[in-house]
Structures are given as structure tokens and as C-alpha cells.
Amino acid sequence: MNYHTKTIDTILDHLETTKNGLCALETKKRISHFGKNILPSESKKTVLNIFLEQFKSPVIYILLIAAAVSFSIKEFTDAFFIIVILIINSVIGTYQEYTAGQKADSLKQSVKTYVNTIRDGNVLPIDSELITIGDIVFFETGSKVPADCRLIYSNQLSVDESLLTGESVNVNKNHDFITDDDNLIVADRLNMLHAGSFITKGRAQAVVTSIAQDTQVGKIASLLAQSYNPKTPLIKRMEGFSINIAKIIGFVIILFVLLGVYYQFSLKEIFFVSVALAVSSIPEGLPVAITIALSAASIIMSKRNVIVRKLAAIEGLGSCTFIASDKTGTLTKNILTVDCIVTMDNNFKTHSQVDQKILDGFILCNEASIKQKDNSIEFLGDQVDIAFAQYAIKADKNYIDKKKNSIVNETIPYESQRAFCATSHKINGQNIQYIKGSAETIIKFCNLSDCQKQFILEQNSKLAGNGFKNIAIAYKKSDEKNIVLEQFEYLGTATLIDPIRDDTKDSIKLAQQAGIEVSIVTGDHPNTAYYIAKELDIAVDKDEVINGEEIEQWIKNGEDEKQIEHKRVFARVSPEHKQKIVTAFQRLGHFVAVTGDGVNDAPALKYADIGISMGKSGTDVARQSSDMILTDDAFSSIVNGIKEGRVAYDNIRSVIHLLISTGFAEIVLIILSVLFHLPIALLPVQLLWLNLVTNGIQHVALSLGKEEDDVLKRAPREPQEPIFNKVMISRVVTSGLYMGITAFLVFYILINSGYNEDSARNITLLLMVLFENVHVFNSKSEKVSIFKIDHLKNKFLLISVIAAQLIHIASMYIPFMQTILGTQPVSITVWLMLLIIALLLIVVMEIEKIIFKGLR
Numbered sequence: 001m002n003y004h005t006k007t008i009d010t011i012l013d014h015l016e017t018t019k020n021g022l023c024a025l026e027t028k029k030r031i032s033h034f035g036k037n038i039l040p041s042e043s044k045k046t047v048l049n050i051f052l053e054q055f056k057s058p059v060i061y062i063l064l065i066a067a068a069v070s071f072s073i074k075e076f077t078d079a080f081f082i083i084v085i086l087i088i089n090s091v092i093g094t095y096q097e098y099t100a101g102q103k104a105d106s107l108k109q110s111v112k113t114y115v116n117t118i119r120d121g122n123v124l125p126i127d128s129e130l131i132t133i134g135d136i137v138f139f140e141t142g143s144k145v146p147a148d149c150r151l152i153y154s155n156q157l158s159v160d161e162s163l164l165t166g167e168s169v170n171v172n173k174n175h176d177f178i179t180d181d182d183n184l185i186v187a188d189r190l191n192m193l194h195a196g197s198f199i200t201k202g203r204a205q206a207v208v209t210s211i212a213q214d215t216q217v218g219k220i221a222s223l224l225a226q227s228y229n230p231k232t233p234l235i236k237r238m239e240g241f242s243i244n245i246a247k248i249i250g251f252v253i254i255l256f257v258l259l260g261v262y263y264q265f266s267l268k269e270i271f272f273v274s275v276a277l278a279v280s281s282i283p284e285g286l287p288v289a290i291t292i293a294l295s296a297a298s299i300i301m302s303k304r305n306v307i308v309r310k311l312a313a314i315e316g317l318g319s320c321t322f323i324a325s326d327k328t329g330t331l332t333k334n335i336l337t338v339d340c341i342v343t344m345d346n347n348f349k350t351h352s353q354v355d356q357k358i359l360d361g362f363i364l365c366n367e368a369s370i371k372q373k374d375n376s377i378e379f380l381g382d383q384v385d386i387a388f389a390q391y392a393i394k395a396d397k398n399y400i401d402k403k404k405n406s407i408v409n410e411t412i413p414y415e416s417q418r419a420f421c422a423t424s425h426k427i428n429g430q431n432i433q434y435i436k437g438s439a440e441t442i443i444k445f446c447n448l449s450d451c452q453k454q455f456i457l458e459q460n461s462k463l464a465g466n467g468f469k470n471i472a473i474a475y476k477k478s479d480e481k482n483i484v485l486e487q488f489e490y491l492g493t494a495t496l497i498d499p500i501r502d503d504t505k506d507s508i509k510l511a512q513q514a515g516i517e518v519s520i521v522t523g524d525h526p527n528t529a530y531y532i533a534k535e536l537d538i539a540v541d542k543d544e545v546i547n548g549e550e551i552e553q554w555i556k557n558g559e560d561e562k563q564i565e566h567k568r569v570f571a572r573v574s575p576e577h578k579q580k581i582v583t584a585f586q587r588l589g590h591f592v593a594v595t596g597d598g599v600n601d602a603p604a605l606k607y608a609d610i611g612i613s614m615g616k617s618g619t620d621v622a623r624q625s626s627d628m629i630l631t632d633d634a635f636s637s638i639v640n641g642i643k644e645g646r647v648a649y650d651n652i653r654s655v656i657h658l659l660i661s662t663g664f665a666e667i668v669l670i671i672l673s674v675l676f677h678l679p680i681a682l683l684p685v686q687l688l689w690l691n692l693v694t695n696g697i698q699h700v701a702l703s704l705g706k707e708e709d710d711v712l713k714r715a716p717r718e719p720q721e722p723i724f725n726k727v728m729i730s731r732v733v734t735s736g737l738y739m740g741i742t743a744f745l746v747f748y749i750l751i752n753s754g755y756n757e758d759s760a761r762n763i764t765l766l767l768m769v770l771f772e773n774v775h776v777f778n779s780k781s782e783k784v785s786i787f788k789i790d791h792l793k794n795k796f797l798l799i800s801v802i803a804a805q806l807i808h809i810a811s812m813y814i815p816f817m818q819t820i821l822g823t824q825p826v827s828i829t830v831w832l833m834l835l836i837i838a839l840l841l842i843v844v845m846e847i848e849k850i851i852f853k854g855l856r
Contacts, residue, residue: 003150003192005178005179006150008151011207011209015133015207019205020118020136021118021119021135021136026134027119027130030133031130031132035212037128037130037131037132037147037212038129038212039218050098051091051094054090064086067079067082067083070082070684082688082692113127114126114127114128115128115131115137115139116139117135117137117138118136128146132208132211133209133210134207134208135208137149137206137208138206139193139206140202140203140204141200141201141380144197144198146195147215148192148208148209148211148215149192149206149208149209150206150207151173151174151206153204154175155203156201156413156414157172157173157202157204158172158173158201158202158381159171159172159173159193160197160200160383161187161194164194164217172190174415176191195216195217201368201381201385240722240723241656241723241724244724252667253274259675283660283691286656289703290703296703296704297645297648298314301641304644305632305634306630306631306640306641307628307629309626309627309628309629313610313627313628314648315645315648315649316609316627317593317628317645318642318643318648318716319645319716319717320591320593320642320645321517321589321590322516322518322590322593323511323519323592323595324519324581324582324585324593325518325595326520326522327522327532328522330614331520331536332499333500334498335387336386336469336496336497337390337391337496337497337499338362338390338496339468339496339499340494341492341494341495342459342463342492342494342495343492344456354395358491358492358494359395360392360427360432360434360475361434362388362391362392363393363402364402364423365434366385367381367414368381368382368386368388370389370393370400377393384469387496388436388471406426406427407425408424409424409425409431410423410481411423418437419440419441420442421435422434422483424483430477432475432476433483434473434474435485435488436471437471437472439456439470439472439493442473442488442490443456443490445485445486445488446474447487447488459493460472464527466531467525467527467529467531468531469495469496469528470493472490472494473491473492473493474491475488475489475491497531500535504634504636506636507635507636508537508538510639511638512537513713514714514716515716517590518536519538519568520570521578521581521604522571524572525572526571526572528571529545529569533569539568544566544567545567545568545569549572561588565588578601578604579603579604579607582594582608586609589718592608593612594612595614596611596613597613605626610627610628611626611627611628612641613628613629614629647706650705650711651704653782654702654703654705654779654780654781655702655703655779656723656728657732657779658779659695660732661732661739661779662691662736662739662768662772662775664732664733664736665737665768667736668737668741669681669740669743669747669764672740678747678748679751679757681761682764682765683761685820685821686765689821690765690768693807694804694808697804698772698773698776698800698801700800701776701794701796701801702776702780702794704794704797705794705797706794708781727782731845734845735775735841735844735848739771739841742837747763750763758822759824762826763834766812766826766831767838769804769805769808770805770837770838772804773838774838774842775841777791777842778841778845780797786842787846812825813825
């Protein structure tokens with residue numbers, strides 16, 4: 001049933017209830033039948049589930065296969081290394097995601113909401129979860145509406161529905177309102193109250209018509225139940241990367257098997273070397289490095305008021321190319337404020353210039369409740385009245401007492417049908433009357449010529465076109481106590497606007513400098529949305545604005561994304577529209593981040609590549625639909641997140657370069673050993689030592705690198721760009737060939753100089769460790785010279801390099817490690833010669849940066 005189209009008697013009969021409410025027995029039956037008034041939410045993951053999800057990665061699958069193969073051939077040391085590293089990675093990831101979930105849960109209100117309800121003829125405060133269909137409920141100023149209700153009675157009722165509709169202006173409700181329009185939008189159902197809204201003024205009695213998932217909020221939440229989890233660029237890239245690694249491993253092993261057959265190797269030799277090649281190819285330390293890089297970014301972001309619910313979302317935010325932002329509460333403060341006063345002579349008067357008569361009218365012709373508590377002032381009531389009261393009190397705090405001590409002769413309260421309110425006061429023995437409301441109404445009661453009235457109307461029309469809400473005010477002195485609606489003196493029009501947050505404009509400018517397009521997606525009026533967009537340099541022309549009706553037509557015509565590609569202001573949109581807009585820009589090739597705080601934003605948050613909800617003013621539904629939560633609701637925190645996301649990805653690329661280039665060097669070393677009929681240069685356990693221990697210490701430190709100077713000045717990466725782009729391939733091949741060929745030449749010379757296999761491997765292993773120690777500094781930047789980098793920014797990296805070298809030197813002296821790794825001490829002369837060879841890698845990579853500068 002469309003309750004907004006029916007009389008209250010018809011509705012009460014349909015719901016089988018009366019104005020005296022339900023009895024306890026009937027209430028129990030209905031709660032049993034309809035369930036509790038609780039919105040469905042995602043089932044909470046257990047710690048075990050989160051832990052097991054850490055293994056859902058192609059890289060992890062490859063490592064698990066490698067561990068299984070190692071076990072099967074009784075290479076237990078190799079298998080142990082791999083399993084330990086996987087467990088460490090999963091524990092770190094589990095901890096991060098679990099603690100993020102705990103932080104998100106803590107944002108929920110700890111105090112239950114109660115609503116006055118008639119039960120068994122008595123008015124009682126009832127937990128909102130136990131409200132059921134047919135209950136008769138009462139509301140007053142400050143009440144939160146727990147379910148969808150049809151008004152039975154209302155008195156000067158004003159409601160804030162911004163979290164549901166996106167409208168920043170309160171809606172005046174009326175129980176007498178009836179319409180035949182079955183398709184009336186939520187914002188225009190003036191005889192209905194909806195779950196999630198707040199009573200800002202007045203009182204009401206209503207009957208509950210829908211609860212839980214059947215409310216407007218519930219219907220929006222049902223959109224979120226559809227299974228849709230877009231993958232972040234990092235996950236897409238890592239999946240592609242892992243597939244390529246698997247292909248490389250397969251190709252290398254097949255190549256070696258063919259060589260082994262050609263050279264008539266034994267089956268055991270072929271299998272043994274194949275394992276060594278597989279170990280060289282697999283970047284065993286990569287999962288831990290990625291997790292640590294993202295965890296470090298998560299910690300930094302939490303200090304900057306961003307809770308990350310999923311680690312991969314951090315890099316995703318850094319990859320975003322398009323931000324679709326809600327207006328109310330995200331870009332603006334969601335608080336109406338008097339901007340200025342426009343007088344008859346078209347002067348725009350600021351605070352200090354305003355006539356005292358206007359300030360008197362602001363505070364006296366005002367229905368807001370004002371309470372002073374210690375050093376703070378509390379306002380309750382309609383947002384317009386609150387804005388006027390705050391404006392007057394800011395000019396002079398004595399206005400608090402002036403309102404409190406004024407003698408009121410008569411009041412005409414505001415009603416939407418009247419479009420004005422008026423008061424009469426006794427001031428210094430004289431009757432002063434004030435009236436405020438829409439200019440169209442107020443000028444009818446003023447001493448104005450037709451020409452003056454026309455001027456005021458044109459003036460107000462122009463102001464409205466600039467996004468202002470306009471309230472005219474007039475006054476007169478009178479011999480009568482009672483209000484007589486004539487002969488008023490027009491004082492001017494107050495322009496009100498929901499002000500932009502202080503740091504929003506600078507934050508949007510930074511996002512745009514980073515190559516990210518920003519748009520406004522709101523349920524508010526197109527003029528208001530365009531004004532905000534213009535102030536924030538999001539839009540420069542009204543051609544960039546599209547409204548809900550036009551979007552509806554666009555959907556009917558087939559959702560051709562090219563038609564909205566250049567739109568930057570989407571106004572009067574529904575939750576379904578927001579979702580369609582997000583998917584359209586995704587089809588255009590954008591990686592879309594969506595910000596929002598209301599229930600109406602939840603579907604878009606869910607369908608976005610990265611959903612960012614407001615933790616301070618946002619709803620639980622919005623937070624549950626998002627990947628990140630801003631605890632301070634500031635757009636600037638999003639820009640901080642973008643920066644950290646880009647830094648995290650840069651660090652991940654640095655680690656991948658280090659691991660893959662050293663792995664490639666190991667493959668080159670082993671293949672050359674086979675081709676030249678030499679013993680295998682490094683054993684599988686030695687390769688694992690390189691990949692997991694000596695390199696492992698360094699790549700963890702490398703993943704904690706600081707940002708480069710241009711991190712927010714360069715264009716975002718293409719969402720489809722692979723990790724192995726031209727830059728990565730050039731660097732990996734150049735460094736890998738130098739390390740692999742050089743290490744082989746050392747091994748070849750040692751074998752041919754009479755060194756036994758173990759001694760030659762020992763020296764070659766030390767050279768590879770030194771290569772890693774040097775190459776970690778080459779990996780810090782893809783384009784900046786190693787000599788221009790401030791290496792003291794990441795002191796942990798310097799310590800890790802020293803630690804890695806000392807650990808390996810220790811393994812050369814400790815008997816237990818000598819047995820496992822086949823190591824032995826070397827002279828200082830040998831160590832220095834190997835260090836010089838390793839340092840030449842810096843020269844090679846600096847030349848590579850110069851030659852292939854155009855690729856960057």
C-alpha cells in the first residue's frame with residue numbers, strides 16, 4: 001500500500017490498529033511475525049575466516065605448490081622456509097583487517113534509541129528494535145525516527161532527511177497532506193516520516209507502517225545485498241603478475257628439461273635443477289612485503305583519520321582516476337549559515353554592516369530553542385531559525401538574553417502553506433512586529449511599489465540561481481499588540497547556504513593536480529549543486545550539470561556513458577541513479593572512488609571501486625558498504641589517502657623490482673651453469689636463503705619507503721596498466737643480466753681455478769648477497785638517480801642492509817648454518833673484491849636510467 005495516498009482511518013484499518021496503540025499480546029505476535037526492527041547487515045567474519053582469506057592469492061598458490069614439491073622430495077628445509085613466511089604474511093594481514101573491523105564497529109552508537117510508544121494504553125519509552133507495524137509512536141524536537149510512519153497528527157513539524165535524500169534543507173511535514181500520486185518521491189511525501197531522519201522542530205503522533213528491510217532505508221540496503229565486489233588495481237595487477245610468473249616458471253623448467261634430455265642428464269639431476277629454477281623464479285618474500293607496505297600505509301592513514309577496512313583498498317585509492325563525491329556533509333558542513341544580507345538598494349551587507357533592526361528580527365522572530373551551557377550554546381529547531389539565531393548572537397551575545405526576556409504579544413508560527421512566520425513584541429513600551437519568509441509572500445505585506453516588488457523578485461531569482469536559499473524579513477512599529485499583515489517595512493533578504501568545509505577547496509585542487517577528476521553527486525537542487533561545484537572549481541558551465549529527470553531519461557535510452565562523460569554535477573539523483581553513474585564511469589575506463597555519509601549513498605559506495613564513508617556524520621549502512629571510513633569526515637583525508645596509496649604502490653613496485661631482478665639473475669646463473677656443463681651454481685636451499693632471509697630483511701625495509709616529491713603531481717596510473725610495464729621490464733632485464741652473468745663468470749673462474757664445488761658456491765652465494773645489498777638502493781626509485789635520493793629518510797633500510805650482510809657473515813662462521821647452507825669463512829680481501837664487483841651494479845643501473853629516460 002502507498003500510505004502517503006491514503007487517509008489515516010484507512011491506514012489504521014489496514015494495519016488493524018487504533019490510535020490507542022497495540023496491546024502487549026498483539027505486539028508479541030507481530031514481532032514474532034515481522035521480526036525485530038533491525039536492518040540486515042553483512043555477517044561478521046571470524047578471525048579464522050580472515051586468516052584463511054589471506055591465502056587467496058595466485059602468488060600464495062604457487063608458493064604452496066613449491067612447498068608441497070619440497071616436502072615430496074624430502075627437502076624439508078626448503079619447505080619449512082616457505083611455510084614460515086606464508087604464516088607470517090597471513091598473521092600480519094589478519095591482524096590488520098581484524099583491527100580495522102574493530103575500529104569500524106566502535107563507530108556505531110553504543111546507546112540504544114528509544115521512542116515513546118502506546119502499549120496497553122500507556123505511553124512508554126520502547127527500544128526502537130522492538131517497534132513493530134501498527135505501533136502508535138510520538139515524536140518531539142530531537143527525536144530520531146526508527147521506522148517508516150504515517151503521520152496522524154503534527155504541530156509545526158520539521159524533519160531533517162538529509163541522510164536519506166541528500167537534501168540539506170529541512171522538510172516541513174503535515175498530517176493533512178494527501179496526494180493521488182503513487183510515484184511521489186520520498187522527499188515529497190509530506191505526510192510520512194522515514195527511518196533514519198531526525199525531528200528538528202515540532203511534535204507529532206504517527207503509526208508505524210514499515211520496519212527493518214521494508215523501510216526506505218531497508219530498500220536501499222537491499223541493493224547492497226547483490227554480490228558485487230570490484231577488484232582493486234593491485235589485486236588485478238597481482239593476479240596478472242602471478243599468471244606471468246607461473247608461465248615463466250613453466251617455460252624455464254620446460255626449457256631446462258629439454259636441455260637435460262639433450263645433454264643426457266639423469267632424471268634426478270633434471271628434477272633437482274628444476275626445483276632450483278622454480279625456487280629462483282618465485283618471489284617468496286613478495287606477499288609479506290606487500291602486506292607490510294599496505295600495513296604501514298594503513299597505520300599512517302589511521303593517524304590521519306582514515307580507517308582502512310581492507311588493505312588492498314589503500315593502493316586502490318592511490319589508483320583512482322575519478323571521485324564521485326556527495327555534497328551534503330562531505331563537501332559542505334550540512335549546517336545552514338547566513339551568508340549575507342541583501343538590501344533593497346542591492347547592497348550585500350556583511351556581519352558588521354547589518355542594521356540592528358534586522359538582527360532584532362533574526363533573534364525575536366525565531367522559533368529555535370537556545371540554551372547556554374557553561375561556555376557553549378546549544379541550538380534546537382529548524383535549521384533556518386538556528387542559522388538566524390547564530391548570526392545574531394555572533395554579532396552580539398546579549399541577544400541570548402534579549403530573546404529570553406522579550407515580551408511576546410502574539411506569534412504566527414511558520415507553516416509551509418503560509419510560507420512565512422510573524423511575531424509581535426513589547427520593546428521599551430512599544431509594539432514591534434516582525435515577519436519573515438519567502439520574498440514572494442513577504443512583499444505582499446510591505447509598503448512597496450510594483451516596480452520595487454518586481455526588482456526584489458528578480459533579485460531573489462538571481463540569488464536562488466546561485467545556490468542560495470533566500471528568506472526575506474520585514475518589520476513595523478504598531479499601536480496594536482496583535483499582528484496585522486500590512487504596512488510592513490521591507491528590510492532585506494538573508495541569503496543562506498550550506499557552507500563549504502574549510503579545507504575542501506584546497507583538497508580538491510590537490511586531487512585535480514594529481515590528475516583525478518572530481519564530480520558532485522547529490523540529491524540536492526541543481527542550482528545549489530552547481531553553485532558549490534563552481535565555488536570548488538569542479539564545474540565552470542551549467543552544461544556540466546545533469547538532473548534526476550535527465551538521468552532517468554538517459555537510463556531509459558540505454559545508459560550511453562558518452563552522454564554523461566563530461567558531466568560533473570549530478571543533482572536531484574536517487575540512490576539507484578548514483579549506482580548507475582558509478583558503473584557508467586567505470587565502463588569509461590575510470591577507477592572510481594565514491595564518498596558519502598547517508599543511506600542514499602550506500603549503493604554507490606558498494607558498487608564503487610573504492611567506497612569512502614564518513615565516520616562522524618555517516619550512517620551504519622554507509623559505513624558497512626565502504627572500504628574506508630573517514631573519522632573526521634574531511635575531504636582532505638581522502639587526498640592524504642590517495643598520497644599514501646600511491647606511496648604504497650611505489651614501494652610495492654620497488655620490492656617487486658628487487659625480488660624479480662635478483663630472481664632473474666639466479667635463473668641466468670643456473671641456466672648458464674647447465675649450458676657450460678658446470679655443477680649447479682647455487683643449491684635450492686641457498687636460493688631460498690637469498691630470497692627469504694638476506695633479501696627478506698631488506699625488502700621489508702624497502703616496503704616502508706617515503707614518498708617522492710612528485711607523488712601528487714603526476715597523473716594516476718592507468719587502471720589496466722600491468723606491473724610489468726616497459727620501465728619494469730627494462731630495469732629487471734638490465735640488472736638481472738648483469739648480476740646473473742657476472743656471478744656465473746665468478747663461479748666459472750673459481751671452478752676452473754681449482755676450487756671445489758662447495759667453495760665456489762660459497763663465494764658465489766656471498767657475491768649474490770652483496771648484489772642484493774647494493775641493488776636495494778637501485779630499487780628505491782625508477783627515475784631518480786641513486787645519488788639524488790635522501791637515503792636517510794628510510795633509516796630502517798640502511799640498518800636492514802647492514803643486518804642482512806652481518807647475518808650472512810654469521811652463517812659463514814656458525815657450524816649449524818655451515819651444515820645447512822654449505823657456507824664457510826672468506827678472507828677480507830675476497831670480500832672487498834666481491835663488494836667492488838657488486839658496486840659496479842650502481843653504474844650499470846645509472847646508465848640504464850639515462851638511456852631509457854623516455855620510458856619513465
